[in-house]
Amino acid sequence: MKQLPVKFGLLALLSASVVLAQGGSGADGGPDGATMKETEEGIPVTDPLVQEKCGSCHAPDAKGNLSRISWVRTTPEGWAQAIKRMVRLNGLPITPEESRAVIKSLSASHGLAPEEARPVMYLPEKRIVDEVLPNETMRGACASCHAFAQPLSWRRSKLEWKTLQDLHVALYSQADAQYRRPAEDSEQPAGRDPKDKMTRGEYALTYLPKVAGLHTPEWAAWSSRLRAPRLAGDWLVVASVPGQGRFVGTMTVAPGAAADEFKTSASLTSLTNGATISRSGTGLVYSGYSWRGSSKGGAAPGKPDDLGSPARETMWFAPDQQRAEGRWFWGEYQEFGYDVKLVRATAAPAILAVTPGAVKAGAKGVDVTIWGHNLPASLAAGDVDLGAGVTVARVVSATPGKAVLSVDVAASAPAGQRDVGIGGAVLEKAFPVYRKVDYLKVTPETSLARLGGTKFAKGYQQYEAIGYDNGLDGKPNTGDDVAIGPVDATWSMQEFMSVYYDDDMKYVGALSPTAFFTPGLEGPNPERRFSRNNYGEVWVVATAKGEKDKFGKPLSARSYLVVTVPMYQRFDQPEVSR
Numbered sequence: 138m139k140q141l142p143v144k145f146g147l148l149a150l151l152s153a154s155v156v157l158a159q160g161g162s163g164a165d166g167g168p169d170g171a172t173m174k175e176t177e178e179g180i181p182v183t184d185p186l187v188q189e190k191c192g193s194c195h196a197p198d199a200k201g202n203l204s205r206i207s208w209v210r211t212t213p214e215g216w217a218q219a220i221k222r223m224v225r226l227n228g229l230p231i232t233p234e235e236s237r238a239v240i241k242s243l244s245a246s247h248g249l250a251p252e253e254a255r256p257v258m259y260l261p262e263k264r265i266v267d268e269v270l271p272n273e274t275m276r277g278a279c280a281s282c283h284a285f286a287q288p289l290s291w292r293r294s295k296l297e298w299k300t301l302q303d304l305h306v307a308l309y310s311q312a313d314a315q316y317r318r319p320a321e322d323s324e325q326p327a328g329r330d331p332k333d334k335m336t337r338g339e340y341a342l343t344y345l346p347k348v349a350g351l352h353t354p355e356w357a358a359w360s361s362r363l364r365a366p367r368l369a370g371d372w373l374v375v376a377s378v379p380g381q382g383r384f385v386g387t388m389t390v391a392p393g394a395a396a397d398e399f400k401t402s403a404s405l406t407s408l409t410n411g412a413t414i415s416r417s418g419t420g421l422v423y424s425g426y427s428w429r430g431s432s433k434g435g436a437a438p439g440k441p442d443d444l445g446s447p448a449r450e451t452m453w454f455a456p457d458q459q460r461a462e463g464r465w466f467w468g469e470y471q472e473f474g475y476d477v478k479l480v481r482a483t484a485a486p487a488i489l490a491v492t493p494g495a496v497k498a499g500a501k502g503v504d505v506t507i508w509g510h511n512l513p514a515s516l517a518a519g520d521v522d523l524g525a526g527v528t529v530a531r532v533v534s535a536t537p538g539k540a541v542l543s544v545d546v547a548a549s550a551p552a553g554q555r556d557v558g559i560g561g562a563v564l565e566k567a568f569p570v571y572r573k574v575d576y577l578k579v580t581p582e583t584s585l586a587r588l589g590g591t592k593f594a595k596g597y598q599q600y601e602a603i604g605y606d607n608g609l610d611g612k613p614n615t616g617d618d619v620a621i622g623p624v625d626a627t628w629s630m631q632e633f634m635s636v637y638y639d640d641d642m643k644y645v646g647a648l649s650p651t652a653f654f655t656p657g658l659e660g661p662n663p664e665r666r667f668s669r670n671n672y673g674e675v676w677v678v679a680t681a682k683g684e685k686d687k688f689g690k691p692l693s694a695r696s697y698l699v700v701t702v703p704m705y706q707r708f709d710q711p712e713v714s715r
Contacts, residue, residue: 526550641673
């Protein structure tokens with residue numbers, strides 16, 4: 138099946154997921170107006186609080202199922218959406234404490250397995266990503282209005298998928314138009330009149346039950362394994378922040394008020410300048426693996442991208458509770474954040490990172506630092522493996538926290554990532570060897586910033602210029618290209634020529650020498666033609682300071698930036714974080 142990438146801004150999500158409706162044990166939707174009945178086994182609701190709060194509208198049956206609820210599964214954010222909807226539309230009486238307890242309970246009994254949640258974690262992590270869609274039909278049926286991760290964050294019976302589609306038609310006129318269009322990527326069912334083309338809506342109702350049905354092997358396995366999270370102890374942290382580099386450190390997790398609640402304290406060291414950052418917070422684990430928390434530094438943040446800013450935390454813990462990954466994010470539009478990976482600290486040695494990062498083939502006497510935990514304090518050059526073509530000339534210093542090595546790289550060393558081994562520990566793809574910076578990419582390659590500063594907060598954007606080696610085939614933008622890392626560059630903006638004489642560059646905002654974009658003010662601007670707002674489109678351009686192409690000209694690359702108005706309506710679930 139053809140895979141289609143789609144650029145999607147999570148900040149602009151319009152939640153179109155509708156889950157629960159009042160009363161009844163089925164859903165209206167039969168061709169003659171009759172009530173259709175569930176044919177699949179439901180998942181019983183056994184929690185007395187959920188029964189009390191939901192059972193007055195969602196009818197129970199003899200098996201302990203509650204109508205609608207027993208035929209869906211979703212994330213903590215999904216259940217939070219549902220409860221908000223019931224309060225807003227149906228007047229559900231529920232306190233914040235009761236709501237949190239219901240979300241905890243349903244996330245455990247009607248949640249997602251770790252394997253089901255991991256592919257869509259970018260949604261609660263508030264990342265802007267290139268989504269991979271199965272085909273053009275599902276783009277039109279689902280991803281025209283919201284992230285494709287939105288429906289894939291749910292598991293439903295066939296009837297529930299049909300009911301959801303019907304409700305979309307009832308609420309959103311554009312949904313009906315999208316569903317009625319012919320399916321682009323489907324074959325006609327056998328015996329069907331060729332003139333009666335399968336629609337996008339029909340195709341979606343065959344596709345979604347297959348990939349996101351209620352009962353799955355993953356959920357069957359996890360529901361029997363689900364246990365209280367035992368995360369207390371010390372964790373090793375590796376983190377990175379666009380424009381501010383990489384960090385290593387530790388996070389101590391202590392028990393909280395309940396078995397699934399925790400307190401945290403973290404200390405991170407910048408690998409760029411050695412600065413130390415301390416953070417403390419709390420966390421709550423849903424479904425045995427899904428961390429939602431909050432943390433902050435000691436001092437009040439002095440700038441929008443301050444690393445001590447109060448942040449929300451979303452992390453996915455592996456079922457063995459030995460590692461985790463996720464994002465700690467902040468900002469009016471969640472545009473800032475640490476990308477984090479955690480490994481449980483044990484008595485065994487561990488390698489966290491290697492600096493300075495990329496090393497060039499043919500380089501001699503390069504100081505390389507291996508950052509780790511419980512590394513051998515007594516170290517010989519032969520004890521370290523840095524991969525093909527890279528040899529340790531001598532050990533400069535060695536402590537349990539880091540080893541400094543003088544390294545030689547053979548001129549014939551092939552470009553590519555290297556694993557590092559020391560003291561029995563191995564870090565895969567720890568650093569790249571490169572032969573030449575062949576081209577640049579500006580990340581993010583497309584981006585969105587939002588005007589603000591008068592009545593609304595601004596939405597910022599940070600850029601980086603990443604260098605690439607063409608790799609073994611010598612061709613750019615192929616699978617063997619080697620990402621070298623950030624390249625020192627000068628930054629500028631250029632007009633994106635979509636409208637003549639609009640001069641967006643003068644109004645949309647300013648780009649700093651460190652590639653930090655600050656948007657302009659929102660609202661009509663009398664200095665602009667037609668007193669338009671300061672929105673617009675520009676190119677963000679990076680020009681390498683020291684890297685040149687085969688013609689001797691500096692390498693350059695650019696990113697497409699849209700600067701738009703504030704988001705006036707928000708769809709978010711901050712209450713699932715502690």
